[in-house]
Amino acid sequence: MKGGFLTSGYGPILIVVAALAILPFGFSANTTLNFLGFVLIVTLAAQGWNLLAGYGGQFSFGHAAFFGMGAYGIALAQVRFGLNPWLALPLAIALGALTGTILGYLSFRARLRGSYFALVTLAFAEVFRILANASAFTGGAAGVLIPLRIDAANFQFADKRSFYWLALSFVAFVLLLTHWIARSRFGAYLVAVRENEDAARALGVDALAVKLKAITLSGGITAAAGCLYAQKFLYIDANLAFGPWISVEALLAPIIGGIGTVFGPLAGAVLLLGLGEVTKTFFTWLLGGAVPGIDLVVFGVLLILCVAFAPRGVLGVLRRIVPAFRGGRP
Amino acid sequence: MKTAPLLCCTGITKRFGGLVAVDDASLDVEAGSITGLIGPNGAGKTTFFTVIAGFAEPTAGSVSFQGRDITTLPAHRRAEIGIARTFQIVQPFAGLSVRENIAVGAYLRHPGREAAMTRAEDIANRLGLGPMLDQSAGDLTVAGRKRLEMARALATEPSLLLLDEVLAGLNPSEIRDMIPVVRAIRDSGVTILIVEHVMQAVMQLCDTVAVLAQGRMIAKGRPAEVASDPKVIEAYLGHGAAKRMQAQQGASHA
Numbered sequence: 121m122k123g124g125f126l127t128s129g130y131g132p133i134l135i136v137v138a139a140l141a142i143l144p145f146g147f148s149a150n151t152t153l154n155f156l157g158f159v160l161i162v163t164l165a166a167q168g169w170n171l172l173a174g175y176g177g178q179f180s181f182g183h184a185a186f187f188g189m190g191a192y193g194i195a196l197a198q199v200r201f202g203l204n205p206w207l208a209l210p211l212a213i214a215l216g217a218l219t220g221t222i223l224g225y226l227s228f229r230a231r232l233r234g235s236y237f238a239l240v241t242l243a244f245a246e247v248f249r250i251l252a253n254a255s256a257f258t259g260g261a262a263g264v265l266i267p268l269r270i271d272a273a274n275f276q277f278a279d280k281r282s283f284y285w286l287a288l289s290f291v292a293f294v295l296l297l298t299h300w301i302a303r304s305r306f307g308a309y310l311v312a313v314r315e316n317e318d319a320a321r322a323l324g325v326d327a328l329a330v331k332l333k334a335i336t337l338s339g340g341i342t343a344a345a346g347c348l349y350a351q352k353f354l355y356i357d358a359n360l361a362f363g364p365w366i367s368v369e370a371l372l373a374p375i376i377g378g379i380g381t382v383f384g385p386l387a388g389a390v391l392l393l394g395l396g397e398v399t400k401t402f403f404t405w406l407l408g409g410a411v412p413g414i415d416l417v418v419f420g421v422l423l424i425l426c427v428a429f430a431p432r433g434v435l436g437v438l439r440r441i442v443p444a445f446r447g448g449r450p
Numbered sequence: 451m452k453t454a455p456l457l458c459c460t461g462i463t464k465r466f467g468g469l470v471a472v473d474d475a476s477l478d479v480e481a482g483s484i485t486g487l488i489g490p491n492g493a494g495k496t497t498f499f500t501v502i503a504g505f506a507e508p509t510a511g512s513v514s515f516q517g518r519d520i521t522t523l524p525a526h527r528r529a530e531i532g533i534a535r536t537f538q539i540v541q542p543f544a545g546l547s548v549r550e551n552i553a554v555g556a557y558l559r560h561p562g563r564e565a566a567m568t569r570a571e572d573i574a575n576r577l578g579l580g581p582m583l584d585q586s587a588g589d590l591t592v593a594g595r596k597r598l599e600m601a602r603a604l605a606t607e608p609s610l611l612l613l614d615e616v617l618a619g620l621n622p623s624e625i626r627d628m629i630p631v632v633r634a635i636r637d638s639g640v641t642i643l644i645v646e647h648v649m650q651a652v653m654q655l656c657d658t659v660a661v662l663a664q665g666r667m668i669a670k671g672r673p674a675e676v677a678s679d680p681k682v683i684e685a686y687l688g689h690g691a692a693k694r695m696q697a698q699q700g701a702s703h704a
Contacts, residue, residue, distance in 0.1 A: 308554050315545055322526075323603070323605075
């Protein structure tokens, strides 16, 4: 419980965030900044997943449902209703959170657990994807284009670093939030529900309420990632916003980084997307042309390696071999 | 004047399809007592216990606690009003330490982390789990897990503790160690209802024993009275057993 500033509590979070914040001064290339910004968006989506699945044990295969709600929410609020994106941001996050509450209420009240819950979340994401692809309101298959008006007041930045720092502040906020939750009564109840729901209920834990709170927060966080995605690329369609790719990355990052840990999603997203990028570049250099999908092969191999040799993820391995990391477990 | 019982179960019936697991069974638990619930295998003890703990609703009948009807109150709300239970098949939070396990119970009355952790330590020490506080709950021995079950339940600061076969699976010396622990819990002011197979322990611990056989309450009284009740002997040993035993005793006395 007691530990140095460096190994426990908020110390490591501040150090990691500070290190990430000065990163743009080292790389000025736009491609690098674009890549880092994308890593942070995936991290944020994965942090949402980690709260529900890593701490609460409710494995979702459909976090795209929340990501897409955020992305479409902020985009349509601007395009259809003329709202300022900064105003649309909290609304879109709230929409994601509300989607979480409803989805959670429907499936947790019916006592869906394990793979049944996972399948229901997957089904929801797919239904949203099909609806968004078909409806005229969401722009159908053509998607939504957010008009280019570069202005900080319009959530569009001339300097790529501004977007990076904004995304980093979201990630930092969720790191702190996760750390705080992990040490709170709510966090203890969430983990208790994950470990054994009946035993938790016998100790006075309202399992349904705890799971609903978790999925609401989770939905909101992942929707925030969707908002950032929409504002970064200024274009979304059904497959980008509600497609399985983000559901998969949101769960792969924490599993590879360290499930149910504060830093797991960040470590996993960096490793996953970093290795994916390196592999793509390497094969392009080797064969003289891009090999589509080669990064997905890397994801698959990483997942198999983790499941087989590092069930607690990369951070779990580090903690085993480097004593300095040991105190960091919340 | 006699005070009203802490827990009153009246006419509890629980059916699973065509099977009547508990049939119109009633039981009162006096405040400050250790009450035992015994019966042969398949008598419906666990079903009855599950109904009291709020993990199953009875088909008919009612449960009241401190004069309040709680028949339909969900399990987590029962914990809030002061009823705690253990599980026959221990259910530790295996991924957590002993301290964190007990703290989940302590959080019910102590929302702050420091207070809950301190409380967890106190209770662990009382139940002899002090040296294992930082051990993972999954690494405990069977006896350790049984103690952890009780510690977690006690951490919710109940006025009624429901113990479901906490002695099952323990060896004789572990049972001997556990009996004073249960007694100390009662002496600290917690009423106990214990479902138990280990007769030696029931006889030593309980003030009152109720016997359930084929879903019906067939006897109730002091342990010694119940043990010599012909109906109870027949329920355990089969029809006619009481007569045969009497005859044998008569023969050996002659």
